[in-house]
Amino acid sequence: MHLTDLTRRYIRQTQLAEIGDEGQQRLSQTRVLIIGAGGIGAPALTYLNAAGVGTLGIIDADRVEISNLNRQILFEEADIGRPKTDAARDALEEQNSATRIITHAHAITAENAAAIINDYDIILDGCDDFSTRHTVNHACVILKKPLISASVIGWGGQLTSFDARRPDSPCYACFVHPDAPNANNCTSGGVVGAVAGAIGSMAALEVMHAALGTPQLIGKIMTLNGHNFDQRSMILMRDSHCPVCA
Template identity: 40%
Template sequence: MLTDEELLRYSRQILLQQVDIEGQLRIKQASVLIVGLGGLGSPVALYLAAAGVGEMHLADFDSVDLTNLQRQIIHDTSSVGMSKVDSAMTRLTAINPQVTLVPHRTALDADTLAAVVARVDLVLDCSDNFSTREAVNAACVNAGKPLVSGAAIRLEAQLSVFDPRRADSPCYHCLYGHGSETELTCSEAGVIGPLVGLVGSLQALEALKLLAGFGDPLVGRLLLIDALGTRFRELKVKRDPGCSVCGARHLTRDASDFNEA
């Protein structure tokens, strides 16, 4: 049930017929894992806490640096030197003390990651490196949990949803394979702050759609964002039946393909 305070707090959300009280209850009863509390994880955590997600697992082994503050809006100047998890928890508790926050302050190894993913309903990958994304994807495929994945660098960004509960859904590995040996990070190539804010906000939106059960999630579609020209492009993505990560789960599926929508 929702308390009178919750009905008031989430009233603008509940007014939406796609959400209503039933959807808000689903959000309240849900648990999510946010991997990374940087540029993407900041708006993700802020919006999901504000929306009333019942339990949020926060994973980040890093501490707040002065260079983070240009885009990682969950942290502030007084947080410099603090654990990003502790900094985020302070801010999120101030926004919504009704949300249960579960900290993970050290890097998640394969076993720990698998255990945490098994506990939650949905995972949001807000990390900034390929190896973490691959590990998170594998854990989600193995546990059958939906994954909302975002990435941004320089003035370009990508967003997609991978849902192993759906027979037609690709996984992250179907799309990106083994990645690139010349992978760059934001600390090397730079990034504009509002772009990660945009992508993180869209990740939070996709998560709420999945948790509350409304709308058309970005499954089988890759959203490409060109911030320089303010252009959005969508690619259709099919699952690879030979994928080394998810292929064994649905052996009768179509071959991998990319088609511009």
């Protein structure tokens, strides 16, 4: 088979009525930025790359460490010490040579966020700190970009989705106030790799829904308890006093 035989490559998903050839075309034209090539970013990037999303941006300032390998499945032992963006790009290019991979090997900050995010259609935030999440959210509200937000701590994970183009959509700051004291993040807290894998895969799924115009998690937050397999979905309301989107 030719590697460029796109019809055959994606037939298992174009067979689905909700995707079809038209949906595949949309995926191929979609530009997705993944914030953080970590426990969520690795599985999300892998599935989005496999699904034929045309452009994948990766932003991460870190280098691969041995303690990343329990969950960051894009990386191998030989990658330890390399910039995560380089190691991720190499792995993704081997998986799907047609994808355009763009790397940003630095942190996302209040100064650069808008310029970077403006070049993408959909943003997936899988980073591990609250101040970055608020910076990304703020830029997504201003630029009216769909934002999928995923996180994992310990045995648990959560996933939700925002779209500032929709008047009923909350934003991340409606959910976590920018002045709230920072809770644990996975750098300090520990995390089960398979839980990050499950949430990262579901985040990729919501990115696909958003690209196809059928986002499922706006105004809703999905939580997974990897300890007892409880999965819940709760309503997330827009806050009329939100300091960012109100």
